[in-house]
């Protein structure tokens with residue numbers, strides 16, 4: 001499989017309903033919960049790309065562009081955007097979808113870097 005094919009096939013999408021247990025006192029998705037979900041989808045994407053053990057080494061700037069109201073659906077999309085020697089960068093976007101219409105907008109975006117490691121937790125080549 002080429003790198004491009006691996007990038008395409010490892011793109012990962014997760015849907016969640018924004019229920020009250022994930023919201024804050026503004027009745028919007030709590031930022032910390034959003035970041036946890038983003039790290040998780042980024043981890044799954046990196047693992048599906050490398051098919052090796054990976055750990056998060058860094059997260060870049062995360063932009064919270066729009067609030068995510070309770071009672072909406074969110075879609076998280078993880079995509080590998082850069083492949084280094086032992087590290088790779090995964091871009092994560094969160095889209096908000098209304099439940100009863102087709103209205104949809106990009107709400108949060110950020111990048112996460114992962115390193116592939118061996119049994120001794122030492123960095124190894126991604127590819």
Ligand SMILES: CC(=O)SCCNC(=O)CCNC(=O)[C@H](O)C(C)(C)COP(=O)(O)OP(=O)(O)OC[C@H]1O[C@@H](n2cnc3c(N)ncnc32)[C@H](O)[C@@H]1OP(=O)(O)O
Pocket residue numbers: 043054055056057058083084085086087088113115117121122123
């Ligand atoms: C899924 C989870 O829950 S993981 C839990 C949270 N994460 C962790 O616990 C990881 C803790 N950190 C570590 O174990 C170590 O720092 C490791 C294994 C990730 C890296 O070990 P190091 O000895 O620092 O690695 P090293 O300096 O050789 O760098 C390895 C790669 O990471 C990159 N890298 C290291 N630090 C950073 C950083 N802060 N930002 C971006 N890239 C980085 C390097 O550029 C290098 O990339 P390349 O090989 O593609 O050129």
